[in-house]
Amino acid sequence: MIMYPFLEKGTTIGVTAPSSGVKPDLHVLIKQSCERMQLRGFDIRCGDTIWTQDKAKSASIKKRADEFNEMMADENIGLVFPPWGGELLIEILAGINFINIRNKWVLGYSDTSVLLLAITLKTGLATAHGTNLIDLRGEYSDETTAMWEKVLSTKQGESVLQHSSSKHQEKWQHDHPTPCVFHLSEPTIWKSISNKKVEMEGRLIGGCIDVIRHLIGTPVGDVRSFRTKYINDDPILWYFENCEMTTTDLRRSLVQMKLAGWFENCAGIMFGRSAANTPVDNYTVEDVYQDLSKELQIPIVYDIDCGHVPPQMTFINGSYAEVIVEEGKGTVREYFI
Structure with missing residues (x-):
């Protein structure tokens, strides 16, 4: 529990x-x-x-x-x-x-x-x-x-509902401070691989993929034990964000997670906006998402409010979440159960 x-x-x-x-x-x-x-x-x-x-x-x-x-x-x-x-x-x-x-x-x-x-x-x-x-x-x-x-x-x-932002920040401008810190100028559009309405639910866990990938194989990165001990094998809904990796590095990290069993009983994956995701030999981040969706047979949404391209929602690791993405907007309801 x-x-x-x-x-x-x-x-x-x-x-x-x-x-x-x-x-x-x-x-x-x-x-x-x-x-x-x-x-x-x-x-x-x-x-x-x-x-x-x-x-x-x-x-x-x-x-x-x-x-x-x-x-x-x-x-x-x-x-x-x-x-x-x-x-x-x-x-x-x-x-x-x-x-x-x-x-x-x-x-x-x-x-x-x-x-x-x-x-x-x-x-x-x-x-x-x-x-x-x-x-x-x-x-x-x-x-x-x-x-x-x-x-x-x-x-x-109880539960709490969050909505996707209306606008996000394209880049940091530390030399031009604003009253709310961020420069929110670009329309926020949550996207899905299917280009259709997506509904998914499961236990939220995730983080910055650049660094959490290094927990794989360690005593504090045992996702299987977490599932059986604390969430009664509820499906997991992963959220990730990429800070600095190229698309091939991102792909390698996701494959490693899959091989380590992190995506067993996975209900879906959400990816935050990123200023990284640099293509390698025409291999784009959308290609990464498509490959992962086909392999795992799960819905994938991306450009969500999470990570180094603010603003971002507050995701509670361990909470049970219901996510709906439709027509560029998203909602996340987290249940503290």
Whole structure:
């Protein structure tokens, strides 16, 4: 059975950097983000790791793992919220105390999704794939991003409905800040391989495919055991996003997942928008999706609100989701059961 945390009003948010920290010239961003959370009524507790960054990580493996473990063990902290992702979070997994993890939310995406997926697969604790803390530093958030708080405040046994965004950001423009951080200018269109209405349901799990693929074959990447131990062999509904990979690297990763059994009893796959997906020898990302759909005989939808091309929905690893995609729009209803 999946355990679902509940976000209490006024809870303390623990800010730690299990992957990348924030360099001095960008400290203003983390301070702005924390101030916004305080204005929303949350208390903030910042760890030491968020203020440093060198050699592609915030701190030593031990310091990052210890600080995360401490925040997860602290009964006064209701949400652990990294500033953003990074590159080398996987280094700390061996030091995570999975046995003593308390029932609280961990929220983020990018490299953080390694930790999110590992926690859910290993313990059955729901985790939240959604906005980074840094992305909440604006005067307000767009409707899609802002749903993180409502989703995390859903009670066990209840459900929450999210709609696809109306517009998304084509590219980052850090030198031209906006009141809501993002520059949402391009129409959002959810697509399907079949070009027909798609309805699918199952247990949501996923993340940034660049990094979660490295969990395959590890003690914290056992999808088969997760299915039998925590979700009674319910079908799985995967969601992925590609940060930096070419189409052939994406294809290799998906084939490896298939060979590892990750797609057994799979109800469908959703792929987020990506600025990567670079074609190789005329092999496009649409070709990748077509090949995978034919092999697995499942529906595949893509260009959804997930990942490094914001905004993005808040997907709860472990929740039971009903997804409908039709005429370029999508809805996701997540049941906390």
